[in-house]
Amino acid sequence: MRHNPRIPSGAVETMWDRCRFEMKLVNPANKRKYSVIVVGSGLAGGAGAATMGELGYNVKCFCYQDSARRAHSIAAQGGINAAKNYQNDGDSVWRLFYDTVKGGDFRAREANVYRLAQLSLNIIDQCVAQGVPFAREYGGMLANRSFGGAQVSRTFYARGQTGQQLLLGAYQALMRQVDAGRVKMFPRAEMLDLIVIDGKARGIVTRDMVSGRIESHLADAVVLGTGGYGNVFYLSTNAKGCNATAIWRAYKRGADFANPCFTQIHPTCIPVSGEYQSKLTLMSESLRNDGRIWVPVAKGDKRPASQIPEQERDYFLERRYPSFGNLAPRDVSSRAAKMVCDEGRGVGHTGLGVYLDFADAFQRLGRATMDERYGNLFEMYEQITGEDPHSVPMRIFPASHYTMGGLWVDYRLMSTIPGLFVIGEANFSDHGANRLGASALMQGLADGYFIIPYTLGDYLASNKFEKVSTDHPACKEAEDNVNGITRRLLGVNGRHTVDHFHRELGKIMWEYCGMARNAAGLQKALARIPELRDEFWRDVRVLGENEELNQSLEKAGRVADFLELGELLCLDALERDESCGGHFREEHQTADGEAIRNDERFCHVTAWEHRGPGVKPVQHREPLEFHYVLPSVRSYK
Numbered sequence: 001m002r003h004n005p006r007i008p009s010g011a012v013e014t015m016w017d018r019c020r021f022e023m024k025l026v027n028p029a030n031k032r033k034y035s036v037i038v039v040g041s042g043l044a045g046g047a048g049a050a051t052m053g054e055l056g057y058n059v060k061c062f063c064y065q066d067s068a069r070r071a072h073s074i075a076a077q078g079g080i081n082a083a084k085n086y087q088n089d090g091d092s093v094w095r096l097f098y099d100t101v102k103g104g105d106f107r108a109r110e111a112n113v114y115r116l117a118q119l120s121l122n123i124i125d126q127c128v129a130q131g132v133p134f135a136r137e138y139g140g141m142l143a144n145r146s147f148g149g150a151q152v153s154r155t156f157y158a159r160g161q162t163g164q165q166l167l168l169g170a171y172q173a174l175m176r177q178v179d180a181g182r183v184k185m186f187p188r189a190e191m192l193d194l195i196v197i198d199g200k201a202r203g204i205v206t207r208d209m210v211s212g213r214i215e216s217h218l219a220d221a222v223v224l225g226t227g228g229y230g231n232v233f234y235l236s237t238n239a240k241g242c243n244a245t246a247i248w249r250a251y252k253r254g255a256d257f258a259n260p261c262f263t264q265i266h267p268t269c270i271p272v273s274g275e276y277q278s279k280l281t282l283m284s285e286s287l288r289n290d291g292r293i294w295v296p297v298a299k300g301d302k303r304p305a306s307q308i309p310e311q312e313r314d315y316f317l318e319r320r321y322p323s324f325g326n327l328a329p330r331d332v333s334s335r336a337a338k339m340v341c342d343e344g345r346g347v348g349h350t351g352l353g354v355y356l357d358f359a360d361a362f363q364r365l366g367r368a369t370m371d372e373r374y375g376n377l378f379e380m381y382e383q384i385t386g387e388d389p390h391s392v393p394m395r396i397f398p399a400s401h402y403t404m405g406g407l408w409v410d411y412r413l414m415s416t417i418p419g420l421f422v423i424g425e426a427n428f429s430d431h432g433a434n435r436l437g438a439s440a441l442m443q444g445l446a447d448g449y450f451i452i453p454y455t456l457g458d459y460l461a462s463n464k465f466e467k468v469s470t471d472h473p474a475c476k477e478a479e480d481n482v483n484g485i486t487r488r489l490l491g492v493n494g495r496h497t498v499d500h501f502h503r504e505l506g507k508i509m510w511e512y513c514g515m516a517r518n519a520a521g522l523q524k525a526l527a528r529i530p531e532l533r534d535e536f537w538r539d540v541r542v543l544g545e546n547e548e549l550n551q552s553l554e555k556a557g558r559v560a561d562f563l564e565l566g567e568l569l570c571l572d573a574l575e576r577d578e579s580c581g582g583h584f585r586e587e588h589q590t591a592d593g594e595a596i597r598n599d600e601r602f603c604h605v606t607a608w609e610h611r612g613p614g615v616k617p618v619q620h621r622e623p624l625e626f627h628y629v630l631p632s633v634r635s636y637k
Contacts, residue, residue, distance in 0.1 A: 160380075263405065271397040501535070533564070
């Protein structure tokens, strides 16, 4: 069975324990006989490489940044979830499990989600032991705050720098293994192809981003922890370097791509200010703990916020979702913001913005307390916009952020290619159609520290590996493929920059496959994207040569992949004829704009199998079964 999820039998509370017990082990003396490639050094990749090095495997870790510390995980601001129940407010592993399944609109595997909630307890202990400086209460207990989609305080944080502090913890562990000689780092190296030998993933082809050298690296297994594909929208909260090339090239080698249309729009981004922008900046969801979101009641009201009296303000999230208020989940909050802006009540010169106002919180808590919680976020906002959120409300608007889709993996995080494991945001596994805030860091560290070391060990112990060298025909074929793409990109010598094509793709994706989608728009996108792709290969201009540091060439390869991935994303969105989570089909909504799922037809994971250039991919379906959190109308009212 191509998509056997390999979910253990029995009660969900004992699945992971039973799975670990049933897996084969590699004894300590034999671990050093095996080699593992880890691509990516963020929270998932860095944690995985460090842990496998600690266990005794020979690990090669690749990243395209100059240091693992530069991984985009540093940009996660608000926090990491864990069901510790330090606040004694009713939290539990079961409640975190329930909130996550519901938050994902019943489009995630129960087994994966329960394991994630279970491991959340271990993650915090691990990070505290590493010295991560989580915020603490006066008595020394770790502090918590709330995030969207939960009615308890379960989010651990380090001011607005949580991702950075967690990454530094993983980085220290990684560097310890580098010093011990068990992990070898390859910075400024970009994976451009996957090497598959006898049906198993056995290595990667990389380009040295300084010298341009193309070379093969071999191992007994490959782990991809390369993040998501949110930059397919061009304007997103992701760093400019974030890309989908590693998982896309793996897809073209046989790793099926699951739920590509499940992309997340984050409600608290600084609004777009002009055509010149190349990326957007996220303001942490944690700000919604104390900030109130509103717009004027009257359409076209352009008065400054301070001149609009209380009775002429619409706190629309509090009005629409009184149980959760400003902490409604991201997909729900984003659509609500879009709705009031579409009504002509948006703020700012574009009308595409809503206020995030802290006046009440400053009065209630005082400036010192607020600055202790969010000070660096206030400073960041002021530096970017020139407006001080101590005296005027922030302006925010939804933007592309996270991707719940990714390469299909089973319960043990292995893709449809044996020996190719995928962790963190690069896989599809834990969040369904919508990720709750502060759960990305949780999944990345759970996968890296606590899941992949077990499951990869079982794979190594269960298989025999012939020794192969870089002279193998599969290595030569993969290198030739990479060199061919490189020569083709450099040989076009057209009139338009890479960014021109990326920006045009982003406009198509945002217009027809962004916050709201419909069949007619998706069909337009599916007609336009192949045309744009043909234009790209006829008229792109890539400057420089391969044998040098060449960022134009790097971007060109990534945008070429986005031009293919964008089409698959729209195809998946068209085929999924329902609304769920971040996938909002306008044809399927209630009178007041809420999503309508179709559990009878679409209670499944969609996995796409590549069948070659110009050939429509084959759609496979993995049915989803719910025994503990039964599908229901998802309400936050």
